[in-house]
Amino acid sequence: MTGALPSPLPEVSWRRGFRRRMLGWFARNAQDLPWRRNRDPYAVWLSEIMLQQTQVATVVDYFNRFIKVFPDVRRLAAAEEEQVLRLWEGLGYYRRARQLHQAAKIVADQYGGVFPRDAERLRSLPGVGRYTTGAILSIAFDRPEPILEANTVRVFSRLLGYSDDPHAAAGQALLWSMAQAILPRKQSGQLNQALMELGREVCKPRNPQCEVCPVLMLCRAFRENLQAIIPRPKRKQNIEAVREAAVVIRRRGRVLLRKRQEAERWSGLWDFPRFPLPEVPAEKINRAIADEVRRLTGIRITLGPKLTTLRHGVTRFRITLDCYAAKYLSSARTPSADRQQKWFRPEELQDIPLSRTGRKLAEQL
Ligand code: SF4
Secondary structure (H helix, E strand, C coil), X not given: CCCCCCCCCCCHHHHHHHHHHHHHHHHHHCCCCHHHCCCCHHHHHHHHHHHCCCCHHHHHHHHHHHHHHCCCXXXXXXXXXXXXXXXXXXXXXXXXXXXXXXXXXXXXXXXXXXXXCCHHHHHCCCCCCHHHHHHHHHHHHCCCCCCCCHHHHHHHHHHHCCCXXXXXXXXXXXXXHHHHHCCCCCCHHHHHHHHHHHHHHCCCCCCCCHHHCCCHHHCHHHHCCCCCCCCCCCCCCCCEEEEEEEEEEEECCEEEEEECCCCCCCCCCEECCEEECCCCCHHHHHHHHHHHHHHHHCEEEEEEEEXXXXXXXXXXXXXXXXXXXXXXXXXXXXXXXXXXXXXECHHHHHHXXXXXXXXXXXXXX
């Protein structure tokens, strides 16, 4: 079942047997997750957004904390963005949190706090794509709407023995058709959750546990021993090493932070002034860093010693962050109006959303 064109989908009897096995397996093995305790569309939506790019084990604590503070969509809509970001801090991909907040406002203002049951309206909400729409409609409202995400792409590719690129247009068309075709009229939400869980727990990217898989006998990759090469691996991204500097500027017991702007990484979060480390000879580095700080914040400093070096990765970048101490000297007379920067007492940093490295640095202060 290879080639660029979509392959035929499995027959009716295959699909029937598949549903029966999957639903039976899920009834016996479903993990007890907090968002599964009822079918509240708000909880389903929140969990699905949190689970994008993030492991279930990590999401559980974040979900519990978040739902405690914002138990419904109206409470989330009424929150300050900073409060939402503070609860999201550490989960990464902060755009998700900001879009979640924007979408909550739309649901509260335009739909009276009630989630639309209409695919088109749901998809028009910020951050809600085809996958999230399918998840909300099937899990919360038991509508036969398909889902396709990383786990189900892998499971379907293996079941069908699809060895072409599942992320290319032909692969996506085939797998979305498969996701739709296998849904029962009732219990679609259960089946969708079962498929994701099978992908996470059994049909893993490496060493799938086929011996305990409930659909082993229906799986083409298993029959032909192709699990190791299906799905076709994505092309590896080239990793780029980057060096940056962050500066802790002190003034009368406070430190300066700036809010990251729309076009920047981690926009909406607070951070110490941070920028690419100037590429200058070692004897000129202090001066160059002070100039960068002045350009970014309008503040003149005397650079102090290096405090620490932090290493972290963001998408395809491996960043080495040199963190310096600095003393405030003076400020430009007319700071530009759009500069969002503020002096904080160290204990106040607990309550504001910081970038991950900003938090590490704050903990050292
Ligand atoms: S038999 Fe193996 S490869 Fe096929 S779906 Fe099950 S776990 Fe995945």
